[in-house]
Amino acid sequence: MAAAAELTLLEKSLGLSKGNKYSAQGERQIPVLQTNNGPSLTGLTTIAAHLVKQANKEYLLGSTAEEKAIVQQWLEYRVTRVDGHSNKDDIRTLLKDLNSYLEDKVYLTGYNFTLADILLYYGLHRFIVDLTVQEKEKYLNVSRWFCHIQHYPGIRQHLSIVVFIKNRLYTNAH
C-alpha cells in the first residue's frame, strides 16, 4: 500500500473529514504533507502523529512518558523493520519477536489502543494475508492481536479481512 493511501485510510479512521493531498519524495516514495500553517512535513509516522493531533485524539500517542516512548518505538519499528526490503527470513524473525512480545499484551503498549497498533496493522497486513493456517497458529499472539485490531471500529475499512481459525489444528506444533 502506498504511503499516501495509508494516510488517507488513517484520516478516515480518525474521523478527519477533509482529505489532505500528499506528494511523494525520492525513490522510496516518502510521503510529504503541505500544511497550511507551516513548513511541509515529511515521513509516514511524522505525518500520522500530526493527523492524530489534528483530530484531537492525542491519547492515541500515549498518555504517560513511558507510553509515549513505547508508541514512538513501535512506529520507528514499523518504518525501519516492517517497511525494510525484507526477505522471508527477516519477516519470520519479525513475527517471532512480535509474537513473544505480545504474549502478555492486548495492545502494543499493553492495555491501551494507540497509533502504533494502527500503523503496525496497516504495515503487516500484506504479510499476514499470505500466512498459512499453520503459521498463523505458530504466531498465535500476533494472530490474536491482528484479529483484534482488524475488528476495531473504523480501522480496517476496505482492507481485506484475514480469517483466523479459532480452534487449533496443529496442537502438537509449537
Added chain:
Amino acid sequence: MRLFVSEGAPGSLPVLAAAGRAQGRAELLISTVGPEECVVPFLTRPKVPVLQLDSGNYLFSTSAICRYFFLLSGWEQDDLTNQWLEWEATELQPALSAALYYLVVQGKKGEDVLGPVRRALTHIDQSLSRRSCPFLAGETESLADVVLWGALYPLLQDPAYLPEELGALHSWFQTLSSQEPCQRAAETVLKQQGVLALRPYLQKQPQPGSFEGRAVSNEPEEEELATLSEEEIAMAVTAWEKGLESLPPLRPQQNPVLPVAGERNVLITSALPYVNNVPHLGNIIGCVLSADVFARYSRLRQWNTLYLCGTDEYGTATETKAMEEGLTPQEICDKYHAIHANIYRWFNISFDIFGRTTTPQQTKITQDIFQRLLTRGFVLEDTVEQLRCERCARFLADRFVEGVCPFCGYEEARGDQCDKCGKLINAIELKKPQCKVCRSCPVVKSSRHLFLDLPKLEKRLEEWLGKTLPGSDWTPNARFIIRSWLRDGLKPRCITRDLKWGTPVPLEGFEDKVFYVWFDATIGYLSITANYTDQWERWWKNPEQVNLYQFMAKDNVPFHGLVFPCSALGAEDNYTLVSHLIATEYLNYEDGKFSKSRGVGVFGDMAQDTGIPADIWRFYLLYIRPEGQDSAFSWTDMLLKNNSELLNNLGNFINRAGMFVSKFFGGYVPEMVLTSDDRRLVAHVTLELQHYHQLLEKVRIREALRSILTISRHGNQYIQVNEPWKRIKGSEADRQRAGTVTGLAVNIAALLSVMLQPYMPTVSATIQAQLQLPLPACSILITNFLCTLPAGHQIGTVSPLFQKLENDQIESLRQRFGGGQARVPPMPAVVEAAATAAPQQVQVLMDEVTRQGNIVRELKAQKADKNQVAAEVAKLLDLKKQLALAEGKPLETPKGKKKK
C-alpha cells in the same frame, strides 16, 4: 530503571547524553553486556542500548530511550522533532552504519567512508542554514539535536570526515560537542580512542545491509580479509618466516630492578589495600590484578619494569580493629598483612615488592616531605574543636564517640552519622556523648592542627597537569574527577590527627599527634621502594627517565592525582609524578554491593575454597573489568564465559591444534607450505596482534583480552573449514595440506599462549610446556606473528586446559556466598502438571481465552467503564496464564522482575 550498554556500541552516545540532561529524574543503573548478549527477552537479535523501565517494559530503540529521558524532564513532543527522528532512523542510520563499518571494521578511508553519508550531511547542513536556527528544531537544543549528534559523533569527531564547506553543520556540531552531557558521553563511549573504540562492537555486527541497493554479503569474514593489502600480507609473511631469529635477546634479570638510562623504565603501583580487612573481588580487580596484567605485559615487551604494592597500615580503623580483637595495632597489622600477602600469592600477582607502611623509612620520608613543605610555607596551622576523653587522655576520633542524635533523638548515634535518620553529625553536636572505650563523658576541647595549603599549590598543579595530561593514558573518569575538583577550587586540607597509631609529626607542640593517613599513605609507595633498595630515589626522583603508572579504583583518584602531586610539587625535590593514572569504576556483586557485614560477595580468601582455579577467576574478573563503566560479577555469567569462551573457544582451539600434531604427525610439527589463504590468515592474526598491543599500551586491559579470543575464533574457523582430520586420510596433496593447516594452527596456539600470559599465567605456562615452546619465545612478545614452532619441532604431551563449570556447582556457590537474586528453582511442579495436562483440557482453556477475549474487546469497543474493562482483562490474563501452564510453556513472570 536499568540501562544496558555494550562497549563500543555507538547507540550509547545519544542515550548517555540524553540521560545526562535528564539527570535526577529517576535512578538509573547501568549494566554493561557483551555485544552478542540478548537483553530483551522478546528480540531474537541482540540489541543495545536497551532501557528496562521499572514497569518491566523495554525500550530497545535508541531514539525512543532518548525521547523517554526528554519526556521525563517535561519536554513536549512536536512535529519537527518527530520528523528529524524519523529521518534519522530511516535515512541517516543506514548510510552511517555503512560508513562506520567501512571505516572501523574494514579500515577504509577518505571518500570510501564519506561517500555514503555525504548526502545526509548536506541535508542537515542545508536545513540548519535555511531555517537560520542554531538547532535542528528551534532556538534551543533539544531531543533531535542530541539524537543526531550522538549518531554522528563517532564519525565527525575526526575532522577529516566533517567537510569544511558545510559551515552550518560544522558550528552546530561544535556547539553540541562542547556541552557537558555530550562531552561526558563521548568520553565514556569513545574513551579518547576516537572511532576505533567502536571496533569491538561493530566487528560483531553483521555487515550493514544493501545501502543504496548494493547486494548484501553474507560473508563479512571474506570481506574483512580482502581489505588487507598485498604489501601488508607480504610483510606479515616475511616476518613469520624469519621465526625465532627475529626475537631480541632476553633481558638479564636484575636484582634490585633499577632504571636504566636510554631504556623504557616502567614503575607500576597498585593502590595500597587497607590492612584491616580482607579484600573482595572488587578490590582485587580494581588495583592489584589490573596492575599485574600491565606489569606482566610490560615485562613481555622487555621494558624495565618494577611493580610494587603493600598494605596501608596506619589510622583509626586499625586502632578500632585492634581493640575489637584484643590485640595491639602492630599485631593486627602483622596478622592482616600476612592474609593479604597470601591472597595475592594465590591469585598469582607478580609483585616485585609487597611491602607495608609501618616502617622507619615511612617515617623518615614522610617527615622529610613535611619539613620541606613547612619551610616553603605550604603548611598552615588552625584550631579545631574536638571531643576529648579525660579518662583515656586522648582526643576521640569520630568513630570513638557515641551519643544521642541531635536531630532525631536516637540513642546510639555515632560521632559522624546517625544510623537511624542518616544525617551527618558533627561529633561535638552529639547530646550526652560517651567515649566508646571507657563510657565516660568527653569534653569539648580545642586542638591545634596542621593544614596543607592546597590553594597556594593549585597553580603549580594546573601547570603540571597541563603538561602531563595531553597524550597521556589517564582514564576519562580520573580526568573528570580531577577537573571537577579543580573547578570547585581547592581548600586547605587537615593533615594531622589526634591519634597514636601513625607517623609522628616532627614539630613542637604536635608531639602527641600523627599524620592523617591520606597525607602519608601515598608516600607509602616511596618508603616501600626504599625498603627494597637504598637506591629508591633513582625511581622516585627521576621523572625524566621513569614512566609511572598508578592503578586504583576511582575513589582513590583525588589522593593520587591531586593531593600527592601537590605535596610533591610543594616539596620541590624533583619527585617522579604519575604519568598515567588508571582508575577503574566499581564492580558490583550480582545486583548489589559486596558487603562483609552482610556476608554478601566473594572475598579473596574464599575464592580459593571454591575449587575454581585462580586463572579462571583472573580471566573472568578481567573479562568484566569495570573499564569505563561499573560492571557486575555474576555467577551465571561466569559459568557462561568459562564454558563458552574458555572451554569451547580458546581451550578447544589450542587443544585441537596440539592433538593434531601428536595424533597425525607423531608429535612433530609438520612442513608448512602456505597457500594464499594461509598467508592471509597470517596477516590477519598479525593485524589482531597489533591491535592487542595498541590496546595494552593504552592499558585497555579488558578489550585486549577480546583480541585473544578473536584470534582463537579465527583459528577454530580455519580448522573447521580445512578439516585436517579428513585430509590426513587423503592423497599426498591432501596430506600436505593437513600438515600446513596443523602447523599454522599450532603456531597460532603458541602465539596465544604468550598473549595470554598477562591474563592467565598458569594456563599460559601449561600450554607452553605442552607445546615445548622454546624459551625466548615464552618470555618475549613482539608486534609480529612469528613461526616459533618450525617444522620438525617436537611438542610434549597435550591435554585439555579447562574444565566445564556445572550449573548445580555454580548454584550452590551462589547460595553459599549470597546474592541479590537467589533465584527460585524452576518450579518442577509446573512442568509435571504440563506434561500430564490432557489435550482436551488445553482445548477447553483455549476456548475460554477466546471467549473472554471477545468479551473484553466488546466492552472496549463500547467504551465501557474502565474498571469493568480492567476486571475482564484481569480474567483474560489469568486464563492465558492457566493456558500457558497447561501447554507446558514456561510461565512468564512479570517481566520487570527479571533482572540481568
